[in-house]
Amino acid sequence: MAERRSPKVLSLAWGEIEVEDIGPVKDAMLFPGGGGEWDWRVTGTRHSPGIQPADVAPLLAAGATTVVLSRGQQLVLEVMPETEALLAEHGVDVHIAETREAIRVYNLLADAGVSVGALLHSTC
Numbered sequence: 001m002a003e004r005r006s007p008k009v010l011s012l013a014w015g016e017i018e019v020e021d022i023g024p025v026k027d028a029m030l031f032p033g034g035g036g037e038w039d040w041r042v043t044g045t046r047h048s049p050g051i052q053p054a055d056v057a058p059l060l061a062a063g064a065t066t067v068v069l070s071r072g073q074q075l076v077l078e079v080m081p082e083t084e085a086l087l088a089e090h091g092v093d094v095h096i097a098e099t100r101e102a103i104r105v106y107n108l109l110a111d112a113g114v115s116v117g118a119l120l121h122s123t124c
Contacts, residue, residue, distance in 0.1 A: 031062035031117035050078030064117030070102035
């Protein structure tokens with residue numbers, strides 16, 4: 001079951017998130033068993049209207065029962081209501097916060113063995 005553990009975030013700087021067993025990424029998509037770069041171009045995500053249902057789909061597919069969504073270090077990134085509705089439909093616990101707080105919550109959940117996923121934005 002160790003391979004299904006959610007990787008911990010080791011550090012955050014403007015424009016870079018360092019993730020255990022993954023390395024540095026600009027924005028991170030993390031889930032039970034792994035993760036990597038969160039490439040907004042894949043789904044066409046923009047700061048507004050924000051995180052889309054398609055952005056969280058890989059977290060659900062990986063078995064996340066809790067999801068942490070970062071709004072950026074300056075709270076510029078929004079979260080679409082449809083995204084929150086999708087997570088609620090799947091019975092997923094959701095935490096939405098500024099990036100440093102989101103990382104704090106995510107790491108606590110990962111340490112506790114929760115099947116947690118996250119979308120973390122390293123800048124604004």
